[in-house]
Amino acid sequence: DTKDIAGIDRKQLISMMAGRELNESYPEKKCKIGEEVLRVEHLTGNGDTDISFNLRRGEILGFAGLVGAGRTELMRVIYGANPKEKGRIIVNGKEEKIISCQDAIRCGIGYIPEDRKNHGVFLRMSIKWNTVANNLKGYSNGLFVDKKREARAAEEYQDKFKIKTPNLDQLVGNLSGGNQQKVVIAKTLAANSKIIIFDEPTRGIDVGAKHEIYKLMNELAEAGHSIIMVSSDMPELLGMSDRIVVIYEGRKTGELPKEKFDQNYILDLASGGEENEKN
Incomplete structure (x- = not known):
């Protein structure tokens, strides 16, 4: 189709691109979040410093930050693709020594790279x-x-x-x-x-396929998997995550539960807002 810009909105454009009506951008996840399956304590390595967070069964944990903030670098350390200097990685209550990707796979950690x-x-x-x-x-x-x-x-x-x-x-x-x-x-x-890291899960994917990937992620969470999602797409982070961790220049600057999601505040933290407040 061909339309004048003034005569079309985002929903119509998405419908034409996908070839079908998409009634919701981010499907609802229908599962309760369970027990802790992963804990990262004071992890340092590959440019990141002293980062701690946890992940629970059935949860989608988003990681926000500007390009170059150190999110992918952190995931590569957790997956064993880059060495850690300090810190602990605890999977299902047991500290694991992950020094290679095979170690991570053995621990039930999968990585879907950017x-x-x-x-x-x-x-x-x-x-x-x-x-x-x-x-x-x-x-x-x-x-x-x-x-x-x-x-x-x-x-x-x-x-x-x-x-x-x-x-x-x-x-x-x-x-x-x-x-x-x-x-x-x-x-x-x-x-x-059982623990799956999605690094920019929908980058370079058309809008119809994006919706399918979102549904898959929710289905995995509902089946008992736990997901870490690194994304530079703010609506994607807000629409898919149960919690969001914010990284700035290799450091964790904030962590927000879903009920406190605020785009402006997340962008402030991603720009070093917490550090500025401290100073």
Whole structure:
């Protein structure tokens, strides 16, 4: 369609882009938040200093901050992709020594990176192979991947996440951004991850696929998973999070429960507002 700017609003534009009516931007999450599953205490490393927070079962914990604030750097330390200098990571009440990504996967922590093309999927490999890539041992008989189990897992997640593809042998590089993101999520869940870090979950994804990713995130939380969401999209943070932690220049400057969400205050904290108040 072609419309004059004065004759169209955001809702109509989204409907035309998605090819269907989207009645709500952020679907409601229908689950109670449970017990603590992750505690990070005084974590220092990869440019971040003395950061503490916790995460509970069924919760979506948002991380806000300006570009370069240190949010992704913090997640990479938790996932073992970068070393920590000090601090503790406690998973389900037990302190874990996470010095590699495999350690994090063993602890039930999965990471869906911001740059999915370079760090999230193997673009020149099939959907089937990508699905089991983080848990090859779990889908293998001896030295070789069990092709039947690999296919069953890929079919299960294709059906569950509605991955649009002519077949499961399709190379992931040939999929749309939204479907690539679904493959990354499938790869994470196939490794039995219960704590999932989403770093910019909808960056580079069209507005219709964004809504599908939001629904998936809520369904995961309702199924008992716990989610950390790093996002530079303020409406996304406000619409999806149960709590928001704010990071500024590698330090935690604030933490807000849902009933106290305020865009201006979050932006103030993201600009070092708490530090300025102290000074």
